[in-house]
Amino acid sequence: MRKPRKSTPPSSQRTRGDIPFAIVNYTGFLLMALLCAYPFYYLIINSVSANDASALGDVRLLPQGLHLSNYEQIAGLQGLSSAAIVSVARTVIGTVCTVLASAFLGFMFTQERMWKRSLWYRLTIFTMYFSAGLIPMYITMKTLGLTNSFWVYIIPLIVQPFNIILVKTYVEAMPRSLQEAAEIDGAGTFRTFFRIILPNMTPILATVAIFTAVTQWNSFQDTLLYVTDQSLYSLQYLLYTYTNQASSLAQAAQNAQGNLGSIVSAATSQTPTSIRMTVAVIVVLPIIFIYPLFQRYFVKGIMLGAVKG
Structure with missing residues (x-):
């Protein structure tokens, strides 16, 4: 006498169409995640890349001529x-x-x-x-x-x-x-x-x-x-004024180098683009680091009331 087959729960049963659907689903979410993350990545790689390449728009996927002098010079700004x-x-x-x-x-x-x-x-x-x-x-x-x-x-x-x-x-x-x-x-x-x-x-x-x-x-x-x-100026307001005055700040940073100006390469010499990119990163990074700490609570709280049992 043949033993009856154990019934498989409906949730664990897979059809032929499930695997292609999962692939398309995960691929779509991955592409959306990359599209959302790329602007932040673009800001970061441009802020640490050679300033002349960044000003010309040559930095798109990978950083060129890594350096941190932009952050050092921005950190030295008054106030x-x-x-x-x-x-x-x-x-x-x-x-x-x-x-x-x-x-x-x-x-x-x-x-x-x-x-x-x-x-x-x-x-x-x-x-x-x-x-x-x-x-x-x-x-x-x-x-x-x-x-x-x-x-x-x-x-x-x-x-x-x-x-x-x-x-x-x-x-x-x-x-x-x-x-x-x-x-x-x-x-x-x-x-x-x-x-x-x-x-x-x-x-x-x-x-x-x-x-x-x-x-x-x-x-x-x-x-x-x-x-x-x-x-009483806030950091956002100060950086907002720096962004609006990026051209003059870049010139002031170059003049402040004095006699070293002829020695400093164009890769580390401040440009309006480098100032804007560096300022944008300084503004965004704290929130990016804080958000993951609250993410599990955030999802539960924001979905509150979506389903009534």
């Missing part, structure tokens, strides 16, 4: 270190403040006992689509004494409606029994938030932190509008 400190400080402090504010407001907007909850929520969302404009915003900042102040980088960006929506949706998806159990044990609103809700919000808080950190790090317009004190 760069203080601007870097300002940018790091605003990114860290601004991210912490925005994450905490978004977490608390998102939690409070889910509490039915909050006074006029719907009204405050609608007013918050209203600011997401409508604003008074640039001039009223500047007058407000000036009246509050925030112009030429470090806090002009922090306070206007603390309350972000989109982040609050993300957190609110996440809290609504959490088991209601967690909060009810804390309330039965006598925990108040703040204790429930800090001891029960906040520790269970890691994915969405990581998502908000990435959005906020990228915004804070890349921002330069607030410096342009509200700050004239050079000690």
